[in-house]
Amino acid sequence: MKIKADTGVCVGAGMCALSVPEVFDQSEDDGTVVVLEPDPPASREAAVRRAVQLCPSGALSIEE
Amino acid sequence: MTEATPDLMTYTTVRERPFDPPDALTRAREETPIHRMIYADDHEGWLITGYALARSVLAHPRFSTRPELLHPPIQQRLINLQEIRKQPGFFLRMDPPEHTRFRRLLTGQFTVRRMKQLEPRIAEITEERLDAMEREGGPVDLVQAFALPIPSLVICELLGVPYADRDRFHRDSAVMLNLQSTPEEIRTAIDDLLNYLRALVKHKRAEPSDDLLGGLVAGGELDDEELAGVGMLLLVAGHETTANMLALGTFALLTNPKQLAAVRDDPDVVEGAVEELLRYLTIIHIGPMRTALEDVELDGHVIKAGEVVTIAAAVANRDPERFGESETLDVSRSAHGHLTFGHGVHQCLGQQLARTEMRIAYPALLRRFPGLRLAVPAEEVPMRSDMSIYGVHRLPVTW
Numbered sequence: 001m002k003i004k005a006d007t008g009v010c011v012g013a014g015m016c017a018l019s020v021p022e023v024f025d026q027s028e029d030d031g032t033v034v035v036l037e038p039d040p041p042a043s044r045e046a047a048v049r050r051a052v053q054l055c056p057s058g059a060l061s062i063e064e
Numbered sequence: 065m066t067e068a069t070p071d072l073m074t075y076t077t078v079r080e081r082p083f084d085p086p087d088a089l090t091r092a093r094e095e096t097p098i099h100r101m102i103y104a105d106d107h108e109g110w111l112i113t114g115y116a117l118a119r120s121v122l123a124h125p126r127f128s129t130r131p132e133l134l135h136p137p138i139q140q141r142l143i144n145l146q147e148i149r150k151q152p153g154f155f156l157r158m159d160p161p162e163h164t165r166f167r168r169l170l171t172g173q174f175t176v177r178r179m180k181q182l183e184p185r186i187a188e189i190t191e192e193r194l195d196a197m198e199r200e201g202g203p204v205d206l207v208q209a210f211a212l213p214i215p216s217l218v219i220c221e222l223l224g225v226p227y228a229d230r231d232r233f234h235r236d237s238a239v240m241l242n243l244q245s246t247p248e249e250i251r252t253a254i255d256d257l258l259n260y261l262r263a264l265v266k267h268k269r270a271e272p273s274d275d276l277l278g279g280l281v282a283g284g285e286l287d288d289e290e291l292a293g294v295g296m297l298l299l300v301a302g303h304e305t306t307a308n309m310l311a312l313g314t315f316a317l318l319t320n321p322k323q324l325a326a327v328r329d330d331p332d333v334v335e336g337a338v339e340e341l342l343r344y345l346t347i348i349h350i351g352p353m354r355t356a357l358e359d360v361e362l363d364g365h366v367i368k369a370g371e372v373v374t375i376a377a378a379v380a381n382r383d384p385e386r387f388g389e390s391e392t393l394d395v396s397r398s399a400h401g402h403l404t405f406g407h408g409v410h411q412c413l414g415q416q417l418a419r420t421e422m423r424i425a426y427p428a429l430l431r432r433f434p435g436l437r438l439a440v441p442a443e444e445v446p447m448r449s450d451m452s453i454y455g456v457h458r459l460p461v462t463w
Binding site for chain 1: 122123164167168169170171172173174175176177400401405406407408409410411412413415416419
């Protein structure tokens, strides 16, 4: 699993950082997504998929 | 493809039971997720009651939120929209890329981490209110003693608005959000609040301050009118919403003692309970609304350019296809993905602040007063069917 984040689309709602703080953070400047772990371990896959689904702006996607 | 249904839906905010959406809207969802709807100005638009469809409209780039394109689902709504249209900086009603410019200036201030840093201060404010309630003794109105002061104090400190001026902005926002207000009353309230914020911005230009509005002034990206519009939006959205969730949520818990006990006794339940209360109560009971910028096909229907779509978030949040046993309040369920903060690029900027406030305030209240109970029969609690944001006008409680 590879996480792709489009910071141009991100609206900084924080759903990803709230859901999986080990994988996602937010920039101090504009609150947009910062991916801490672009290739997360299998144990976090389900949580990452849920975070991608929750993202309001469609900024996150997953490449298998 | 589009067939005019003989019986056009009309929108309503009047509920038969305090915690459930209007039955007519629930029945509509049980039939189909999308309906033709007649608007207050005779516009023939649409009503969305299904969760999946609601989400796709809110995420769709060809649906606009601009006020001049909207039609009012109920009569009173028109006045607000006409007035707000004129104000620079009111970015809730802008489309990208204009919206993006404002949102980007603010998102850094509302991150999950920033809100975590506010936790000790929010806890302190909450304890002060509980101390004051204890000193006063019951019965008290929980809205005035607890639910309204906490988010008001927090947003005032965050923005850099003197809390001493609260009577003025509480009064103005109450008039703005009251569906019975006349156009003249709404105009006067908006003017008064904007004049207040214009003066505050001027003051911050002269004397720099270390708060959100002060930072925006110093940043130099926005002019004074835009700053006043941003300030109005954040100030009103920042206290009215959480205040109503705190009071209505407490009312709901008081009538569901098992759920209340879980929130009071089990710290692990609180996070999920806040999501569930947000879903179950959906205090945003008008809209959100969007206008199609071009013909868009939805679920086999063509929404024509210029047609307005009103999403009944309260019934979409009760869609059993998404939430299963959706009609019961169950603080142990996973209610994530509810639409109470919206969805798409306009999803609530302050949602992490609201969550933080609720996660602290509900359990603190229930632990301080384990015997908390209504001081009037439940039927006598006055509900806010007449306001843009649902909740209770007063909640008399004792302990």
